[in-house]
Amino acid sequence: MSSTLHIVRKQADGTHEDISLEEWxxxxxxxxxxxxxxxxxxxxxxxxxxxxxxxxxxGDAEVWREDCQDWIRVFWWSPExxxxxxxxxxxxxxxxxxxxxxxxxxxxxxxxxxAGAETD
Numbered sequence: 001m002s003s004t005l006h007i008v009r010k011q012a013d014g015t016h017e018d019i020s021l022e023e024w025x026x027x028x029x030x031x032x033x034x035x036x037x038x039x040x041x042x043x044x045x046x047x048x049x050x051x052x053x054x055x056x057x058x059g060d061a062e063v064w065r066e067d068c069q070d071w072i073r074v075f076w077w078s079p080e081x082x083x084x085x086x087x088x089x090x091x092x093x094x095x096x097x098x099x100x101x102x103x104x105x106x107x108x109x110x111x112x113x114x115a116g117a118e119t120d
Contacts, residue, residue: 005119007083007100009109018081019107024059027106028075033064034099037073059083063099075103087113 009017028034037060040053059077074096075085083103088096097111097119104111111119
């Protein structure tokens with residue numbers, strides 16, 4: 001499986017149809033345990049200890065994780081009109097993909113891997 005998956009809307013002829021930021025925000029608002037993120041994402045590079053910042057373009061979304069009692073940033077809306085998220089590991093796969101499928105359905109979209117292949 002690809003390391004990143006994407007929620008993409010395509011027209012019948014296969015051309016990409018943008019998912020607007022407003023549509024994405026509405027889809028996120030319809031899910032309990034999912035919310036829009038505030039601020040940019042920051043992580044520490046474990047090798048260099050450098051802080052890496054990834055800008056939030058207004059559509060990053062977080063999932064509430066009961067096991068760690070924290071909000072975890074999972075979805076990133078792109079101005080190119082799609083939403084990306086990390087491919088879940090085997091432990092979290094069904095729960096994470098179920099949420100992504102539900103979001104895709106609300107957006108009349110599907111989930112694709114980095115190579116453009118549709119996922120189940």
